Amino acid sequence: MAPPPLTLTIDLGARSYPIHIGAGLLGDRARLEAGLPGGRLLIVSNVTVAPLYLARLRASLGSRADAECILADGEATKSLATLGLLYDRLAAARIGRDGAILALGGGVIGDVAGFAAATWQRGIACLQLPTTLLAQVDSSIGGKTAINHAAGKNLIGAFHQPVAVLADLDTLATLPDRELRAGLAEVIKSALIKDPGFLDWLEASLPKLLARDPAALAEAIRRACLIKAAIVVEDERESGARALLNFGHTFGHAIETASGYGEWLHGEAVAIGMVLAAETSARQGWLGRAEVLRVRTLLERAGLPVKAPRIGLARAHELMSLDKKAAGGRVRLVLLKSLGHAVFTGDYDGRALEAVLAEEVA
Amino acid sequence: MAPPPLTLTIDLGARSYPIHIGAGLLGDRARLEAGLPGGRLLIVSNVTVAPLYLARLRASLGSRADAECILADGEATKSLATLGLLYDRLAAARIGRDGAILALGGGVIGDVAGFAAATWQRGIACLQLPTTLLAQVDSSIGGKTAINHAAGKNLIGAFHQPVAVLADLDTLATLPDRELRAGLAEVIKSALIKDPGFLDWLEASLPKLLARDPAALAEAIRRACLIKAAIVVEDERESGARALLNFGHTFGHAIETASGYGEWLHGEAVAIGMVLAAETSARQGWLGRAEVLRVRTLLERAGLPVKAPRIGLARAHELMSLDKKAAGGRVRLVLLKSLGHAVFTGDYDGRALEAVLAEEVA
Numbered sequence: 001m002a003p004p005p006l007t008l009t010i011d012l013g014a015r016s017y018p019i020h021i022g023a024g025l026l027g028d029r030a031r032l033e034a035g036l037p038g039g040r041l042l043i044v045s046n047v048t049v050a051p052l053y054l055a056r057l058r059a060s061l062g063s064r065a066d067a068e069c070i071l072a073d074g075e076a077t078k079s080l081a082t083l084g085l086l087y088d089r090l091a092a093a094r095i096g097r098d099g100a101i102l103a104l105g106g107g108v109i110g111d112v113a114g115f116a117a118a119t120w121q122r123g124i125a126c127l128q129l130p131t132t133l134l135a136q137v138d139s140s141i142g143g144k145t146a147i148n149h150a151a152g153k154n155l156i157g158a159f160h161q162p163v164a165v166l167a168d169l170d171t172l173a174t175l176p177d178r179e180l181r182a183g184l185a186e187v188i189k190s191a192l193i194k195d196p197g198f199l200d201w202l203e204a205s206l207p208k209l210l211a212r213d214p215a216a217l218a219e220a221i222r223r224a225c226l227i228k229a230a231i232v233v234e235d236e237r238e239s240g241a242r243a244l245l246n247f248g249h250t251f252g253h254a255i256e257t258a259s260g261y262g263e264w265l266h267g268e269a270v271a272i273g274m275v276l277a278a279e280t281s282a283r284q285g286w287l288g289r290a291e292v293l294r295v296r297t298l299l300e301r302a303g304l305p306v307k308a309p310r311i312g313l314a315r316a317h318e319l320m321s322l323d324k325k326a327a328g329g330r331v332r333l334v335l336l337k338s339l340g341h342a343v344f345t346g347d348y349d350g351r352a353l354e355a356v357l358a359e360e361v362a
Numbered sequence: 363m364a365p366p367p368l369t370l371t372i373d374l375g376a377r378s379y380p381i382h383i384g385a386g387l388l389g390d391r392a393r394l395e396a397g398l399p400g401g402r403l404l405i406v407s408n409v410t411v412a413p414l415y416l417a418r419l420r421a422s423l424g425s426r427a428d429a430e431c432i433l434a435d436g437e438a439t440k441s442l443a444t445l446g447l448l449y450d451r452l453a454a455a456r457i458g459r460d461g462a463i464l465a466l467g468g469g470v471i472g473d474v475a476g477f478a479a480a481t482w483q484r485g486i487a488c489l490q491l492p493t494t495l496l497a498q499v500d501s502s503i504g505g506k507t508a509i510n511h512a513a514g515k516n517l518i519g520a521f522h523q524p525v526a527v528l529a530d531l532d533t534l535a536t537l538p539d540r541e542l543r544a545g546l547a548e549v550i551k552s553a554l555i556k557d558p559g560f561l562d563w564l565e566a567s568l569p570k571l572l573a574r575d576p577a578a579l580a581e582a583i584r585r586a587c588l589i590k591a592a593i594v595v596e597d598e599r600e601s602g603a604r605a606l607l608n609f610g611h612t613f614g615h616a617i618e619t620a621s622g623y624g625e626w627l628h629g630e631a632v633a634i635g636m637v638l639a640a641e642t643s644a645r646q647g648w649l650g651r652a653e654v655l656r657v658r659t660l661l662e663r664a665g666l667p668v669k670a671p672r673i674g675l676a677r678a679h680e681l682m683s684l685d686k687k688a689a690g691g692r693v694r695l696v697l698l699k700s701l702g703h704a705v706f707t708g709d710y711d712g713r714a715l716e717a718v719l720a721e722e723v724a
Contacts, residue, residue, distance in 0.1 A: 080442065080445070080446050080449070083442070084442050087442070087511055087517070087518055088511075091511055091512070091513035091514070091517065092513075115481075118520065119477075119481070119518050119519060119520055120517065120518060121517060121518075121519075122506070122508070122516075122519045122520055122521055122599075122600075123520070123521070123599075144484070146484070149449055149450075149453055150453070151453035151454075152453070155449070155453065155482065155483060156449055156481050156482060156483075157481060157483075157484045158480065158481055158484055158485070158520060159484055159485070237484075237485075238484075
């Protein structure tokens, strides 16, 4: 017997919304309908997720769920071309300002469907139905929506909070191992930036998480969501604290872009990026070798990559300076003052960064 | 000797910004720089405006103004394809979060450049430099940005307030007569929805405005901007009062879409739309025949069209129900309770609307 869903709230005044975490949520008509406006709906999903869960969702929504757009799977779907397709479907389905998009899938679906919702008729409602661990703990929460540009990931986007997030734990049963591990990278990230106690818990609970123990997964998602929620509430539009969530991402985005989207899963690139950021932190004297080793070991135990591809110094520089975290030409980075305490700063020793890049990516 | 520029403020808390109205503003380095962030700039203009005013702007900005994107002229430029081109230029010019877009042109340039600014890196600064009367009194103010979709105008967009608006009156010297008149349509609109005294002034001052008397133009722009500013401050994201600014636009957009973009200027379509809205208001018993005639006469004296093209009842219905002002299947309209007092309402006699459509567009 599954426990009742747990609900957290992202408290953003008029833009506040609930995150429900639990089993059976795609079959929970009341919770699905609770935040939706009265107009027409468009379900956006992909060719992998739709065969597994679309019927369940449609059964819950009845005749309201008659319009859908099923996209290709993978990061390449976060494109201007996909956006054009979504706009065509929104027009064909006659979705007005009182309509909504339901994003059923992982981070890619949440990002591109969320961006379409942010910009159709200057913003319609979006209900996030994340089906991957990564999306449940990270990308579905906080209102960041985006597509990619050849010059970098997520360069085009908008802040647009969803009306609700329903993280149905049942959907994790069909998640490939590699994607489960990529999701764990973001869970580990949230512990590293903000919660040393959660880090201890993760080290102890990793075997259960890898075995997909439902109670352990629910607890990991809850704690990661709490950390993300606190940061989003503090800084909705990423002018300060929210940048901490990008721990590992400046390096990670450069790796993803240099390798071509699809070579690495986002969580995998972030895992490598976290190792590079931890190494850079160590060279500042902020972390000891034992702590860097603790980061590496946990990621390796989670089956995540910790070794950067040799993208070359020049390419790393180029990609990191166009990255959104560049300001006034100086790359600001999220680094660790200690395990569980991250800072977003341009005040670090540039030679430390250079030394790490020379060692890891040159 | 030109009088010093006049400055109004759009008071939106952290998103407040000034509107400067005056001669010589494109040469006013201090005012141009005042609101700009420190990063790189991209100037967006079109093939008509750039040869006239780009050099003046570049001279004011010096070496900062080394990146530009010159688009085709006309409504067809408000497309997803143009947006893709702008994103490519933003990437090539390495515009980061601390960068800005300068929109030098009319409403089309302001809308598409503003939307690119709203979505590049999830939002960068945009400085609006409107060069048409319509853009100076309406589209550059208030943060509405958009592109068109085949299914309708402005269906894709975002709310994104500029950092400042500089309306240089000198640019009106080169404005074609037809565009000057189209701009007057929006000026007349602002009087009709909110300010009977301004309507009196416009009836008296029309000959001076058509003769491009600088003092008369400055006063017309100032009063229209004051009306728009008050409404935008009251309702930034168009949940209520702001809809009044769409007086004539539900009909107008349908006419523009049915005729194909480019057949009518926006202000011309709005002029026709205002006549249809006034006629519908009269059939409710809200306006008398003399008042409808006063609206028609002023528009005709301004050289604006007042007769709708025969787009057909079915097409009018279809286009008006997809329009952004549709809610719950019922087309809400901006109608006049009296001259200078508009309401946004779904509470009108549907037969009155049908009768007007049957008479004017069938």
